[in-house]
Each structure stands twice: as C-alpha cells, then as structure tokens.
Amino acid sequence: MTLCLSTLSRGMRLSCSTSTSPISQVTAFSSKVFSPKGFTKGQYSVGIYHFSSTTRTTTLNQDKMQARKFVITKHFQGLPKLSDFNLVEETLPALQDGEILCKAEWLTVDPYMRAASDRLKVGDQMPGGQVARVLKSRCADFPEGTQVVANFGWRDLTVMKVPPAEKRGFDSIHAMPEMKGLPDSYALGCMGMPGNTAYFGLTRICEPKAGETLVVSSAAGAVGSLVGQIGKIYGCNVIGYAGTDDKIEWLKSLGFDHALNYKTTELPKTLKENATKGVDCYFDNVGGEFTFHVTRAMNPFGRIALCGAISIYNNDPRKPNLVPVDYVSMIYKNIRQEGFVVTRFAKDWFAGINQMRDWILEGKLKIEETKTIGFENMPQAFIGLLEGKNTGKVVIQA
Amino acid sequence: MTLCLSTLSRGMRLSCSTSTSPISQVTAFSSKVFSPKGFTKGQYSVGIYHFSSTTRTTTLNQDKMQARKFVITKHFQGLPKLSDFNLVEETLPALQDGEILCKAEWLTVDPYMRAASDRLKVGDQMPGGQVARVLKSRCADFPEGTQVVANFGWRDLTVMKVPPAEKRGFDSIHAMPEMKGLPDSYALGCMGMPGNTAYFGLTRICEPKAGETLVVSSAAGAVGSLVGQIGKIYGCNVIGYAGTDDKIEWLKSLGFDHALNYKTTELPKTLKENATKGVDCYFDNVGGEFTFHVTRAMNPFGRIALCGAISIYNNDPRKPNLVPVDYVSMIYKNIRQEGFVVTRFAKDWFAGINQMRDWILEGKLKIEETKTIGFENMPQAFIGLLEGKNTGKVVIQA
Structure with missing residues (x-):
C-alpha cells in the first residue's frame, strides 16, 4: 500500500493512493546502499543495509512485518515542501541468520540531508541515523532488547544483516554508547x-x-x-x-x-x-x-x-x-x-563521544533539544530545521 | 626633477614636468616602509629601507647621487597603463656608518605586484626585489663590489641602512646565494x-x-x-x-x-x-x-x-x-x-634555494627567462607580464 502524505498537522493523515489493489502495490524492498555518486574514499555513506530478496505478500506475521519509510517524490526546489515526501509501506523479509529486526525509538533530521537529497533518486528513502531497539535478533552481538545506533534512514522498522565487526561503526551500526544516565536521544546529537x-x-x-x-x-x-x-x-x-x-x-x-x-x-x-x-x-x-x-x-x-x-x-x-x-x-x-x-574521524569516534559525555557530566556543556513527537512528523521537523525554527538538536521520538 | 613617463618604446623618453624650478622640485626621500595595512604577522613586506633624513640640494657628488624610481600616479584600473607610472628622481643622502650604496643590476616584475599596488598610496614607489652591486659601503658585512639580493623596489640606486644580522633575510637584504655558475638573474627567479x-x-x-x-x-x-x-x-x-x-x-x-x-x-x-x-x-x-x-x-x-x-x-x-x-x-x-x-617559509629560505639550484645543476629543472633590457622599461615588462606575454620568469637588466 502506497501511502500519500497529504495534509499534516500535529500528527499526519495517511490516505491511500489510487492503487486498485492496495496490498499488491506494496513496494518490495530490495538491497539498497546510499552511496553519493563518485565519492569512493571518505564518503558519507548512510542507510547501508543488506536484505535478502523480498516477495510481495498479504500475510502479516512476526516475520513479515510492515515497515514505513519516507521517500522523496521529487527533488526539492528551494525549501522542501510536505508534498515532496511520501510515506510508503514495505513488507520486511523473514529474519535470517546474522540479521536483526529493529524498531526506531529516536530519529534525527540534520542540515546535511538537504544537500544529500540532491544525490537521491526519486523514490529513494531519506537517509539518517536512529536510536533503535532490537525487537528480534539472530545475531549474538546485538541481543533482543538492546539498543543500537544505526543509519537506517527515515523508517520505523528495519531488518539489517549485521556487517562483520570490523565494518561496524557510526556510519552503519554500533551499540549504544555508555550514556551514564544521559538521555538516549543524545546519541543522535551531542554524543553522536x-x-x-x-x-x-x-x-x-x-x-x-x-x-x-x-x-x-x-x-x-x-x-x-x-x-x-x-x-x-x-x-x-x-x-x-x-x-x-x-x-x-x-x-x-x-x-x-x-x-x-x-x-x-x-x-x-x-x-x-x-x-x-x-x-x-x-x-x-x-x-x-x-x-x-x-x-x-x-x-x-x-x-x-x-x-x-x-x-x-x-x-x-x-x-x-x-x-x-x-x-x-x-x-x-x-x-x-x-x-x-x-x-574522516571514524577511528577516534568513541573517544570524541566519550569526551563530549564527560564534559556534559562535568557541567561544561549545556544541551538543548527541539523534540518532535511521532515518526510521521519527520518532514515537518526537517522543514522547520531548514527554516531555523529549532534551538539545539532536532530529534524525533518515534 | 619630476620626470613624466610619456611615450615608451624600446627605451623611454623622459620629459621634464612643468615645474619651474626642476631641481627644487625634487621629491625628498624619507624613511619608507611598505607594510600592507593590517598585516602584522606573516606580512609580505617589501621595499624596507631606512634613510637618514635628506635635504634638497643641487649639488651632485659621490655622496649625493641622483636615484631614479618608479612611482604610481594613480591606482590601476584594470590592466595598468604606462601613464599610471612616473619615473622620478631623488637625491640620495650622504652615506653614514652602517649604510651601503647599491646599484641595481637585475630587477624583477611579478604578478603579486598588481595586487600589492592596491595598498600603495599615489606617489608611492612600486615594490620588488633586485640583484644589486654594492658601489660604496660603510658596513663590513657587505663590502664594495659584492652583490646583494634586496627588496629595494623599482629603483636604480639605493642607500640602505643595513639591518642587524638577525633581521636580514629575503624580504630585506641578503648576500647573493652560492650560484655555482648559474646566472645572477636566477636569484630573482628560480633561486629566489x-x-x-x-x-x-x-x-x-x-x-x-x-x-x-x-x-x-x-x-x-x-x-x-x-x-x-x-x-x-x-x-x-x-x-x-x-x-x-x-x-x-x-x-x-x-x-x-x-x-x-x-x-x-x-x-x-x-x-x-x-x-x-x-x-x-x-x-x-x-x-x-x-x-x-x-x-x-x-x-x-x-x-x-x-x-x-x-x-x-x-x-x-x-x-x-x-x-x-x-x-x-x-x-x-x-x-x-x-x-x-x-x-611564511622564511626560516627554511636558503634550504629551498639550494634545493632548486641543485635540481637545476642535475638537469631536473629547466629554466627560461623573458628578459627586458633597461631599467626604464619596467612598466612595459610589468604590463606584458599581466597580459601573459612572457614565458618563464620576467627579469629586467638595469
């Protein structure tokens, strides 16, 4: 079922598209790597996840859940408009060995996404990070119930084939930092x-x-x-x-x-x-x-x-x-x-995060967030950010 | 006598200005430091020389020689024109202890002078380097007959109070590098x-x-x-x-x-x-x-x-x-x-020069110069440089 973003207020109304057979119109999800064209070294890679192939199905069960994701309907001209986004559903595949199913808890919008969108194709999902909870795991390194920080993009549910340990990092997936009591959302901001x-x-x-x-x-x-x-x-x-x-x-x-x-x-x-x-x-x-x-x-x-x-x-x-x-x-x-x-500072990533955390705990850094409630409101949060309406970090509670 | 640059061909015609008493109109030369406004560190300083005060005089003798120098008559608009320059005479002061009298042998024009000219005042001398011969010396470090490389500017004769050894360098004065048989003019180009x-x-x-x-x-x-x-x-x-x-x-x-x-x-x-x-x-x-x-x-x-x-x-x-x-x-x-x-590379200056010389002697660097004969032709050489008429380094033989 393709969902069309029409009018948005505090929440969002989801209206069906004109498809005659909604379920059969589900966009099948396939392996997707966002890789800005021509950037082979030091690239800013986001939303890297590897799926086994999916099949269209009308059956919803624990292994075949429906995820929602925001895609662009056209390239932004000037300030993005709500109509530039579509919220679409996709059926997640059954979990395989080495994979995890995650549910977004906190999402982020950042100014770089405006520039990055120029390199997307129409229909591509918006990129970005999440703090997510592991709902189901077939990977011992990320057990059920734990939290991860991952570049899943603007989506609520994600199946990921976990990359080998040496390829994990802030730009793919890593375990939550040691927050020492600080809010989880900080992992997308001052500690991210x-x-x-x-x-x-x-x-x-x-x-x-x-x-x-x-x-x-x-x-x-x-x-x-x-x-x-x-x-x-x-x-x-x-x-x-x-x-x-x-x-x-x-x-x-x-x-x-x-x-x-x-x-x-x-x-x-x-x-x-x-x-x-x-x-x-x-x-x-x-x-x-x-x-x-x-x-x-x-x-x-x-x-x-x-x-x-x-x-x-x-x-x-x-x-x-x-x-x-x-x-x-x-x-x-x-x-x-x-x-x-x-x-470029990937190898020192956690040293940076831990330094920031320690400064916060020492009272040397004050943190403010502008929070939006509801995954559905990501486009508004993004547009507000580009309009300069925020103070401090913009985060979205899913 | 103020000399006005009117027409220039291979050489230059010098015509008297309208001053009624030519000699008494001599522009007295005073201490002049070209120091681009607001650049206190790492500045590009040129034409630094310190004179004792001068007096107007009609007497020409060995100690009171007439020097010639190019000054700007107005700030360049677009490509400089010959009429933007004046060749003026000035009477040099009697030599004091610690001073040397030098005669330009080779002069240089470089693209940076176009930008630097914006910071000059009308009537200021054009800046730049020279290879000069010491005609008369009251400074033991630079004996008569030796050569120096110095930022005297666009002028043929110069009296300089030699700065203390620790303040000498490529941007004030130094002895000729060890040329090992290479042409003297290289000290203003590939070895300068x-x-x-x-x-x-x-x-x-x-x-x-x-x-x-x-x-x-x-x-x-x-x-x-x-x-x-x-x-x-x-x-x-x-x-x-x-x-x-x-x-x-x-x-x-x-x-x-x-x-x-x-x-x-x-x-x-x-x-x-x-x-x-x-x-x-x-x-x-x-x-x-x-x-x-x-x-x-x-x-x-x-x-x-x-x-x-x-x-x-x-x-x-x-x-x-x-x-x-x-x-x-x-x-x-x-x-x-x-x-x-x-x-900014002043402290390694001579290491650079010597490396360049050695590469030339080893045949790894080929050098070409575009030479202009005659001090009077500096403006043409400069304009030609900005028009891209040269190949390699532009030097002027005085």
Missing part, C-alpha cells in the same frame, strides 16, 4: 554525529588556542551550539551568530562571549566591535557572503572549518553558486579553509 | 622568491605524493613552470594550463605530462580526459571559475595551494569578486584550500 562534528571539526580543523577568537555561524544549531561551548573550554573569545533574539539569549546563557542576531545587525560592524583582536578560527556552517566578511576580519594564519553551507543548500544544484571571495585576504593572510565530513 | 614559492607552496601546502595528479594553472609563468617540474620530480601526473600554443609546446618540452591551452579547450572536458584518476593537488595561480572546475574534478582529501588569483587582479578592488564556489565538493570531499605567501 553532530557532537563529533563539533568536537573534531573545531579541535582538528580550526585548532583553537587559548586567547584566540572563534566565530561560529548557525550558532544555535545542534553543531554550532556545541562548537561555541567547546571553544570556551579551550579558552577562546567566542562570537556566535544566529537568527532570532531568543536564540541570542540562549547562546549567552551557554557562555558565548558575544551572540549576535545576523538578521538585525551588520556583520562587518559586529565583527569589528566584538573581534577586537581579529578572528583566528571560523567554524563555518553557512558559506557565501557570511564567510566573505569573516575572512576579511581574520588574522594571518586564520583557519576556517567548512562544515556546512546552509546559505546555498536551497539553491538550484544545477547552477553554480556565485559568492564573493576575498582572495587577497586568503592569500596574503595565509588563510586555510578546509571542508570536512565527520566520517 | 618565485622559486621558493613553487618549492614550498607545492611541497608544504599541496603535499604531493608519487602517483597523484597535480594541476597547475598559469603553468608557463615563473612559478607555475617550476611547480610542474617539481611535481614530476615527486612522481606526479602533471597537467598544466597556459594561454598560447607556444607556451603549451614549451611546457611539454619541460616534461609536463599534459599541457592544455585553456583559451581554446574546455576545462571540464580536458580535466576529465587527462586527470583520469581525479585531481589530488591543485597549485592555483588564477582563482575564480578555473578553481571551481578543478575543485569539481578533485578526489577526496584534495589540496589546493592558493598562490595567486590573477583572474581577478585587474578587477575593481572595491567590489567583491563574485565567483562560483562548489561547496558540496569542498565539504563532502574534505578539500583543503590554503592561501599562502612565501614569507
């Missing part, structure tokens, strides 16, 4: 991909030193809010930019030295006023004109960690983005700008 | 600033490995032609781009694996054809759209050494340059782009 993006991106790419000045854009987001707080732990003068006055107040409560509303102030002016000794590190989540002005304000040997470019994510991907670039600053000030995806 | 720009920029910023693919833009220039040859020494597949078919032939004769005329071919197509395994290193002399296309063709963890941006040097410096930027490639492929000025 966004947490390590902030931790490694700042410490390994920006390489901040005590007394230096750090600028963070999208500072009230899941990553930015952590970056600024880690910057304080490292002894930096931290300047954060966000888009609402509420967010600005929140950033100040987190300990940012300066927090500015980029929509109501002038960037060159506020940089001059608050980065009185110049900018040494810039954690860049937005790109474009913002980066141009920060580059101008940078000191010699400044470092830019290029984490995201949300300013252009909603542009037409077929057209080059024309942005101002200050080559004279880049060259004469020996500025280093480095794009990065957190996958 | 451009040589070390190529050597350190490639080896320290691009960090090429055997078997990788290196792309070089402005490959027939002083720096680019060396970069490609060093890339071959490192075992790279080297692809060079230049703007005339003659230059392409020359690059092939230097051992470049592929040499393409960017004016008559399509960059994305030639990159695909010649960088069949993708681009790992890009030595960027041009910026802009060229960089966009190379970035697209790069492999994960590609490195861009941003050495120059000649594609935008002639643009209006007051307006931001709008250029296409491929953020998705930059981020998802973990690409590092680093601007650099060769001054």
Whole structure:
C-alpha cells in the first residue's frame, strides 16, 4: 500500500493512493546502499543495509512485518515542501541468520540531508541515523532488547544483516554508547554525529588556542551550539551568530562571549566591535557572503572549518553558486579553509563521544533539544530545521 | 626633477614636468616602509629601507647621487597603463656608518605586484626585489663590489641602512646565494622568491605524493613552470594550463605530462580526459571559475595551494569578486584550500634555494627567462607580464 502524505498537522493523515489493489502495490524492498555518486574514499555513506530478496505478500506475521519509510517524490526546489515526501509501506523479509529486526525509538533530521537529497533518486528513502531497539535478533552481538545506533534512514522498522565487526561503526551500526544516565536521544546529537562534528571539526580543523577568537555561524544549531561551548573550554573569545533574539539569549546563557542576531545587525560592524583582536578560527556552517566578511576580519594564519553551507543548500544544484571571495585576504593572510565530513574521524569516534559525555557530566556543556513527537512528523521537523525554527538538536521520538 | 613617463618604446623618453624650478622640485626621500595595512604577522613586506633624513640640494657628488624610481600616479584600473607610472628622481643622502650604496643590476616584475599596488598610496614607489652591486659601503658585512639580493623596489640606486644580522633575510637584504655558475638573474627567479614559492607552496601546502595528479594553472609563468617540474620530480601526473600554443609546446618540452591551452579547450572536458584518476593537488595561480572546475574534478582529501588569483587582479578592488564556489565538493570531499605567501617559509629560505639550484645543476629543472633590457622599461615588462606575454620568469637588466 502506497501511502500519500497529504495534509499534516500535529500528527499526519495517511490516505491511500489510487492503487486498485492496495496490498499488491506494496513496494518490495530490495538491497539498497546510499552511496553519493563518485565519492569512493571518505564518503558519507548512510542507510547501508543488506536484505535478502523480498516477495510481495498479504500475510502479516512476526516475520513479515510492515515497515514505513519516507521517500522523496521529487527533488526539492528551494525549501522542501510536505508534498515532496511520501510515506510508503514495505513488507520486511523473514529474519535470517546474522540479521536483526529493529524498531526506531529516536530519529534525527540534520542540515546535511538537504544537500544529500540532491544525490537521491526519486523514490529513494531519506537517509539518517536512529536510536533503535532490537525487537528480534539472530545475531549474538546485538541481543533482543538492546539498543543500537544505526543509519537506517527515515523508517520505523528495519531488518539489517549485521556487517562483520570490523565494518561496524557510526556510519552503519554500533551499540549504544555508555550514556551514564544521559538521555538516549543524545546519541543522535551531542554524543553522536553532530557532537563529533563539533568536537573534531573545531579541535582538528580550526585548532583553537587559548586567547584566540572563534566565530561560529548557525550558532544555535545542534553543531554550532556545541562548537561555541567547546571553544570556551579551550579558552577562546567566542562570537556566535544566529537568527532570532531568543536564540541570542540562549547562546549567552551557554557562555558565548558575544551572540549576535545576523538578521538585525551588520556583520562587518559586529565583527569589528566584538573581534577586537581579529578572528583566528571560523567554524563555518553557512558559506557565501557570511564567510566573505569573516575572512576579511581574520588574522594571518586564520583557519576556517567548512562544515556546512546552509546559505546555498536551497539553491538550484544545477547552477553554480556565485559568492564573493576575498582572495587577497586568503592569500596574503595565509588563510586555510578546509571542508570536512565527520566520517574522516571514524577511528577516534568513541573517544570524541566519550569526551563530549564527560564534559556534559562535568557541567561544561549545556544541551538543548527541539523534540518532535511521532515518526510521521519527520518532514515537518526537517522543514522547520531548514527554516531555523529549532534551538539545539532536532530529534524525533518515534 | 619630476620626470613624466610619456611615450615608451624600446627605451623611454623622459620629459621634464612643468615645474619651474626642476631641481627644487625634487621629491625628498624619507624613511619608507611598505607594510600592507593590517598585516602584522606573516606580512609580505617589501621595499624596507631606512634613510637618514635628506635635504634638497643641487649639488651632485659621490655622496649625493641622483636615484631614479618608479612611482604610481594613480591606482590601476584594470590592466595598468604606462601613464599610471612616473619615473622620478631623488637625491640620495650622504652615506653614514652602517649604510651601503647599491646599484641595481637585475630587477624583477611579478604578478603579486598588481595586487600589492592596491595598498600603495599615489606617489608611492612600486615594490620588488633586485640583484644589486654594492658601489660604496660603510658596513663590513657587505663590502664594495659584492652583490646583494634586496627588496629595494623599482629603483636604480639605493642607500640602505643595513639591518642587524638577525633581521636580514629575503624580504630585506641578503648576500647573493652560492650560484655555482648559474646566472645572477636566477636569484630573482628560480633561486629566489618565485622559486621558493613553487618549492614550498607545492611541497608544504599541496603535499604531493608519487602517483597523484597535480594541476597547475598559469603553468608557463615563473612559478607555475617550476611547480610542474617539481611535481614530476615527486612522481606526479602533471597537467598544466597556459594561454598560447607556444607556451603549451614549451611546457611539454619541460616534461609536463599534459599541457592544455585553456583559451581554446574546455576545462571540464580536458580535466576529465587527462586527470583520469581525479585531481589530488591543485597549485592555483588564477582563482575564480578555473578553481571551481578543478575543485569539481578533485578526489577526496584534495589540496589546493592558493598562490595567486590573477583572474581577478585587474578587477575593481572595491567590489567583491563574485565567483562560483562548489561547496558540496569542498565539504563532502574534505578539500583543503590554503592561501599562502612565501614569507611564511622564511626560516627554511636558503634550504629551498639550494634545493632548486641543485635540481637545476642535475638537469631536473629547466629554466627560461623573458628578459627586458633597461631599467626604464619596467612598466612595459610589468604590463606584458599581466597580459601573459612572457614565458618563464620576467627579469629586467638595469
């Protein structure tokens, strides 16, 4: 049965498609590996799962459960719309040796998904991580009842053939980290991909030193809010930019030295006023004109960690983005700008997660989440994120 | 006497200005330090010399010689014009203890001067290096008759108060390198600033490995032609781009694996054809759209050494340059782009020069120079350089 996302409020109405024989129209699920085209090394791979082939069936039983998943009905133009998503059902196959059946408990939406969607085909499932519970297991390493963190994508039930131990990791599946009493959802945020993006991106790419000045854009987001707080732990003068006055107040409560509303102030002016000794590190989540002005304000040997470019994510991907670039600053000030995806730090993954956890437990990092209830509401949560409606990490309780 | 540059052919006609009392109109020379605004660390400082104060005089004798220097009459708009320069005379002061009087033998014009000129004031002398002969010395470290390499700028005679030994270097003054029979002019090219720009920029910023693919833009220039040859020494597949078919032939004769005329071919197509395994290193002399296309063709963890941006040097410096930027490639492929000025490698300066010399003597580097005869012809040499008329290093024999 293909389900069509029509109108959505707090919950979601699911209406049948026009198929005459709903059950026979079930989209059979087959082996699917999301692998961005042409990225053979250091790729950002998500949603890797390996199924045995499935057959269409009308029989629902414990081994042939119906899963739901969000697929795209067309490529987003500008800001995604609810009608760009379809919620479809699929029949899960009977569990084989080495496989597990998991139920999503917490899901995540993140800005990178907007860029990643350009590489999907129409009908492909949206990618992303989950905290999931093992409902049924034929793999001794992940017993029934335990939790996993896995890149299952936007879906509620998943059968996975567990990869060999040496191929497991944050980008396929791993056991829940030792949370030490912290909320499970943190495994998708401050103790997951966004947490390590902030931790490694700042410490390994920006390489901040005590007394230096750090600028963070999208500072009230899941990553930015952590970056600024880690910057304080490292002894930096931290300047954060966000888009609402509420967010600005929140950033100040987190300990940012300066927090500015980029929509109501002038960037060159506020940089001059608050980065009185110049900018040494810039954690860049937005790109474009913002980066141009920060580059101008940078000191010699400044470092830019290029984490995201949300300013252009909603542009037409077929057209080059024309942005101002200050080559004279880049060259004469020996500025280093480095794009990065957190996958590159895979071998140190759990060291990063554990460091973040310990800082939280020590009271050095404050965490805020914007929660959405209901798996069905993932598209709204995603659109809200891209509209900047969230404060901190956006998570969805299934 | 202020001399006005009017018409220039092979030599230059010097015509008197309208001053009624030529000698009394001599521009008195005072202590001048060219220091790009706001660059306190790692700055590219040129033309540093310290004079005792001068007095206007009509007396010419050995201690009060007339020097000539090129100053700018206005800031360049687009390609510089001959009328943007004035050749003016100045009276040199009597030599004091610790000072030397030098006569230019070889001078240099380089692309960076176009960008640097934006930071000059009207009436300022053009900056740059020289190989000069010590005519008269009151400093034991630089005896009469010896040669020096110094940043005296576009001038024929210079009095310098020699800085203390610990402050001497390639950006102020140093003795001629041990040339081992190579031409003196090489101290301004392959064994000077451009040589070390190529050597350190490639080896320290691009960090090429055997078997990788290196792309070089402005490959027939002083720096680019060396970069490609060093890339071959490192075992790279080297692809060079230049703007005339003659230059392409020359690059092939230097051992470049592929040499393409960017004016008559399509960059994305030639990159695909010649960088069949993708681009790992890009030595960027041009910026802009060229960089966009190379970035697209790069492999994960590609490195861009941003050495120059000649594609935008002639643009209006007051307006931001709008250029296409491929953020998705930059981020998802973990690409590092680093601007650099060769001054950062100061402590290893002579190691670089000596390495270049040894490679030349071993036959691993071929050197070509485009020579201009006559100090008076510096503006033409400079304009020709910016028009891409040269092959290899442009030097001026005084």
